[in-house]
Every structure is written in structure tokens, then in C-alpha cells.
Ligand SMILES: NC(=O)C1=CN([C@@H]2O[C@H](COP(=O)(O)OP(=O)(O)OC[C@H]3O[C@@H](n4cnc5c(N)ncnc54)[C@H](OP(=O)(O)O)[C@@H]3O)[C@@H](O)[C@H]2O)C=CC1
């Protein structure tokens with residue numbers, strides 16, 4: 256059912272209305288701390304009237320009086336003066352983080368990491384704006400209730416909603432996790448189209464309402480092409496700000512190399528995942544290092560590196576699904592944390608990290624105008640540059656060509672969603688997500 260954007264009166268649901276208001280700090284003056292948007296949420300979205308306002312049940316509101324409303328969740332609707340709180344004086348200013356698929360498995364791990372401060376730091380208060388759907392809305396309320404009950408000091412706002420225009424408003428980070436899973440018998444082309452529609456819309460919405468410098472991490476699969484679709488629909492946001500998550504693959508590759516070399520995984524560096532987050536991805540053992548030495552000097556079993564290691568990383572997601580009965584959620588959330596931290600903290604000297612980024616003048620000879628995982632370094636300002644001092648031999652080049660061909664084919668399949676004419680889908684037969692086998 257299509258959701259109306261007209262504002263109808265919002266009531267707190269019974270299950271929450273009896274919850275006592277959280278105590279205010281004694282010194283706090285009751286000033287609104289929420290920048291109010293002019294868009295309003297459908298009534299089923301939890302929202303409440305500001306404490307000093309009374310709304311009669313059934314009263315009709317209009318867009319004109321929307322600024323009096325605050326769409327927030329439970330205890331996070333409490334007003335207080337952040338500046339008046341002694342402990343917050345050294346805090347940075349609040350950042351807005353929007354998350355889609357927020358009631359899903361990955362988010363269920365991620366949101367608590369974000370709220371704890373382990374991602375953005377112990378002096379960075381955050382606002383979480385969580386996007387759900389009719390399908391997930393009850394679960395999303397449950398997630399928000401758990402966030403309330405966790406009493407995270409840095410978590411200053413939680414809003415839940417079904418309208419991306421509302422949820423993505425002023426987003427400084429957009430973590431796009433929600434996507435339809437590929438079901439039995441579904442063609443990959445159909446998955447590309449269905450999820451592509453989601454990411455085309457979300458790109459348009461980000462373009463319209465997010466911060467002009469929003470950083471976008473696309474997790475929902477097929478994440479590279481979804482990220483391409485998203486950025487093509489957001490022409491006013493730099494294409495460089497869009498990432499497809501390949502950090503989980505990097506982490507998986509580091510773990511396998513450490514296991515083989517008999518070292519702890521913190522000894523593995525310069526680990527690049529090249530290309531698509533799919534079974535054609537290329538875990539690069541040529542440039543990776545163990546204890547600062549080239550992997551090939553530490554692991555001399557070339558056959559293992561070229562065959563077993565590569566395939567193990569490419570198919571790790573599928574093996575895990577066979578064990579768990581569902582795809583990686585906790586380790587994916589950890590890898591999203593790693594991906595963000597790699598952008599907001601300086602990369603250790605000489606090292607790099609992998610991210611699926613837009614190819615626009617890359618030095619590695621990769622086709623332009625796709626989202627391709629490559630080695631990146633960051634000064635910690637949210638931006639990145641491509642790594643230098645990377646070597647590419649014939650083995651690596653051949654593998655790069657294969658994953659590049661797959662991404663170019665995926666791009667042709669979604670031409671109707673990127674504004675590049677009619678789609679023509681000729682995907683290679685072995686095109687699979689890491690979780691598919
Ligand atoms: N890049 C990577 O490294 C990895 C990517 N993934 C991908 O991340 C995505 C999310 O995984 P996970 O959190 O485990 O999945 P879940 O199934 O737990 O949650 C996915 C969410 O997607 C949303 N969704 C959007 N459209 C649909 C649709 N048409 N049908 C069903 N659900 C839909 C749902 O939220 P709502 O109803 O609120 O929209 C749902 O809560 C998947 O695409 C998965 O393949 C997973 C692991 C690793």
C-alpha cells in the first residue's frame with residue numbers, strides 16, 4: 256500500500272505511552288534540540304508532540320504547522336539543553352546517521368556499535384534515523400526500544416520512519432543496508448532490477464535532502480552496482496562519496512592469510528579486494544604483507560594462494576550461510592564499522608584499506624564509470640585517495656579483467672536505472688554473490 260505523505264495526527268502507541276518521561280538534567284532548560292524538517296511522517300511512524308504542546312485527539316494537522324512536530328522515538332523525544340550538561344562540554348556537534356534496512360540482521364548488530372561510540376569516538380554524539388517499511392515497522396519499533404533501554408550517553412536522537420525523505424533529511428552518513436534477498440529461482444538480472452529500483456530512489460532522495468557531503472556506504476547486494484545506481488541518481492553529491500562495502504571480504508582475506516602463515520591477523524596489512532563483491536572478487540596476495548613482508552615471501556605455496564585462498568575468500572559468505580542458515584550479519588556489521596573508521600581516522604602509514612569506489616581517473620587501468628573495489632588511504636577526514644605503489648602482474652591483471660567484465664555487464668543490465676538508455680542484460684553465467692552457491 257502506498258503511504259501518504261500527508262500529515263495526520265500522531266499518537267504514541269499504547270505500549271509506549273505509559274513510559275514515564277526521562278528525567279531532565281536539573282540545569283537544563285527545555286529548548287528544542289531538533290532541527291525540524293518541513294516534511295512529515297505518516298501517522299504510523301512514532302512521533303510525539305513536544306512536551307509543552309497539547310494536541311487534541313483527532314485534530315487535523317497540516318504541513319504548515321509541521322515545524323511544531325518532532326518525529327522521534329520514546330525517550331529520545333525528551334528535550335534538554337545539550338550545552339548545559341557538564342559532561343557534554345567537550346563533545347563534538349551531533350551527527351546524523353541514516354540507516355536503511357534498520358530492522359534487519361546486520362543493523363541489529365550495527366546500530367548498537369554506532370550508539371556505543373566505538374565507531375565515531377567517545378566524544379561524538381549521534382542521531383540515528385532508521386528507515387523501515389510496513390513489512391518491518393513493528394520490528395523497527397522493537398529495535399528503537401532496545402536502543403532506549405541501552406542508555407547510551409552518546410545516542411541523542413532516534414527517529415524511525417518509512418519515508419526516506421524524512422529519514423535521510425540532513426544525513427551526514429547514509430548506511431544503505433536494506434535490499435531484497437535473492438530468492439530461489441530468481442534470476443540475478445531480476446535481483447539487479449528490483450534492488451536497483453530501491454537504490455535509484457534512495458539516490459534521488461539523498462540528492463534532494465541529505466547533507467551535500469553525505470558519505471554513503473551501500474551494503475545491500477549486489478552492492479557495487481547498487482552503489483553505481485545510487486550515485487548516478489544523486490548528481491549533486493560527489494560520486495567519490497559513495498562506497499560499496501567490500502571490507503568484509505578484506506577482513507575474511509586477512510583472516511585466511513593469518514591462518515596459513517600462523518600469525519595473528521593484526522600482522523596482515525595492505526590487503527586489497529579488487530572488483531565486485533561477488534565470487535569474481537580478487538583478494539590480492541601480490542601486494543598484501545605479513546609482518547611488513549610481501550605475502551609471497553612468507554607463504555611460498557603459490558598454488559594455495561592462487562587457488563585455495565582466492566576461492567575460500569570468494570565463497571566464504573556461502574559457506575557461512577550453509578552453517579548459519581542466514582548470511583553473515585555480525586561480521587558484516589563489524590566490517591561496516593571498520594569501513595567507517597577507515598574514513599574517519601588516518602590510515603596507518605604505508606597501509607591501505609579496500610572499498611568499492613567510483614572509477615574516475617584510476618591509475619590501475621580499471622574501466623572508468625563503475626564501482627570497483629580498490630586500495631584506498633584516508634587522512635581521516637571522511638575522504639580517501641587511491642593507494643600508490645601497487646603492483647599488478649599478469650595473474651592479477653587477468654583476474655581484474657574478469658571481475659571488471661562482470662561489473663560492466665551488471666552496468667548494462669541497469670542502464671534504465673542510471674539514465675543511460677535501454678538495459679541489455681548479458682551477465683556471465685557464473686555471476687554470483689558471495690553467499691550464493
Ligand atoms: N556487502 C556485503 O559485504 C554484505 C552484504 N549483505 C547484504 O546486506 C543486505 C541486508 O542483509 P541482512 O541485514 O542480513 O538482511 P535482512 O533480511 O535481515 O534485512 C534486510 C532488510 O532489507 C529490507 N528490504 C528492502 N526491500 C526488501 C524486499 N523487497 N524484500 C525483503 N526485504 C527487503 C528489509 O527491511 P525493510 O522492510 O525495512 O525495507 C529487511 O529488513 C542483503 O542485501 C545482503 O545480501 C550481507 C552480507 C555482506
Ligand SMILES: O=C([O-])CC(=O)C(=O)O
Nearest residue numbers: 572582583688689690691
Ligand atoms: O550473499 C550474501 O547476501 C552475503 C554476502 O554478501 C556475504 O556474505 O559476503
